[in-house]
Amino acid sequence: METKRFSTSKEKRIRRKEVLEKKKAIDEIIKKASSVKDHLLSFPPFCHYERNGLSVYLESGIGDQLPSPIKKYIQNLLKANMEGPYGSEWQMEEKVKRREMVSPEARYIFVRQSTNAASDENPLAKNEERLYTGQTGDQNHLVGFVHYRFIVEEDIPVVYVYELQLEACAQRKGLGKFLMQLIELIAHKNRMGAVMLTVQKANVLAMNFYTTKLRYTISTISPSRVDPLIGAEKSYEILCKTFDSEAKAKLEEKQQDDG
Numbered sequence: 001m002e003t004k005r006f007s008t009s010k011e012k013r014i015r016r017k018e019v020l021e022k023k024k025a026i027d028e029i030i031k032k033a034s035s036v037k038d039h040l041l042s043f044p045p046f047c048h049y050e051r052n053g054l055s056v057y058l059e060s061g062i063g064d065q066l067p068s069p070i071k072k073y074i075q076n077l078l079k080a081n082m083e084g085p086y087g088s089e090w091q092m093e094e095k096v097k098r099r100e101m102v103s104p105e106a107r108y109i110f111v112r113q114s115t116n117a118a119s120d121e122n123p124l125a126k127n128e129e130r131l132y133t134g135q136t137g138d139q140n141h142l143v144g145f146v147h148y149r150f151i152v153e154e155d156i157p158v159v160y161v162y163e164l165q166l167e168a169c170a171q172r173k174g175l176g177k178f179l180m181q182l183i184e185l186i187a188h189k190n191r192m193g194a195v196m197l198t199v200q201k202a203n204v205l206a207m208n209f210y211t212t213k214l215r216y217t218i219s220t221i222s223p224s225r226v227d228p229l230i231g232a233e234k235s236y237e238i239l240c241k242t243f244d245s246e247a248k249a250k251l252e253e254k255q256q257d258d259g
């Protein structure tokens, strides 16, 4: 009896230690990824996109360092693109998005239309110059952005895409797919287990883009998977793409069994 009690408490201590060590390792992964100033520098071929009549450059940004005109640009584009899908929820959601926009955890990739020949010669140098001088150029030439964060979901470090927003003139030209490929590369390089995001059910085109074109699946943490009754009341789904077996088990499991 004594021996059993001893071993049980010893096992519990070992288990607790393992859990704490795992948590520490995950925190370290997030800290390391968040400390990288400009993730684009690791992917030079992704700094320029030229296809389907579009020629654009990508630049990095951080939420608490955004110049006022860029903040205004983000707000305007969000309103133009998202007021429809959010419907009556928009007023409240707009306030939430304004707060999220300027968080120090918010990482950005801005998409800027090509305006001069100098940047054509060396897009990466141009990007560095803009990032480190805080010079973001003329906000009128932005055509979209991605807002993403490194966070933990179900004990898995993930890249969470808060927003992927393109102006109408830049849509349906392969740019959204290109940006999501870049996000997946950033996630992989920084040892994240998955990419996750939330989509309004009313945003049928975006839902189709993620699930059909990019093969994202409805996550186990999405309300509709947690409880179909609650899911029916909610206006959104949480989607994911996992990169390892642990992330798959926690964020995607039982996908085959679901209705």
Ligand SMILES: CC(=O)SCCNC(=O)CCNC(=O)[C@H](O)C(C)(C)COP(=O)(O)OP(=O)(O)OC[C@H]1O[C@@H](n2cnc3c(N)ncnc32)[C@H](O)[C@@H]1OP(=O)(O)O
Pocket (backbone or CB within 6 Å): 081, 161, 162, 163, 164, 165, 166, 167, 170, 171, 172, 173, 174, 175, 176, 177, 178, 197, 198, 199, 200, 203, 205, 206, 208, 209, 213
């Ligand atoms: C996490 C979130 O941010 S959810 C909110 C997503 N953002 C929005 O809804 C804002 C408005 N929309 C957009 O910004 C963009 O259209 C996005 C991000 C949804 C998609 O990016 P795009 O660059 O337009 O998509 P891309 O050109 O890469 O399209 C890939 C495929 O998705 C599908 N698709 C994309 N847009 C559409 C559309 N309007 N109608 C039908 N299918 C579409 C198509 O299958 C397309 O492939 P195809 O052009 O070869 O047929």
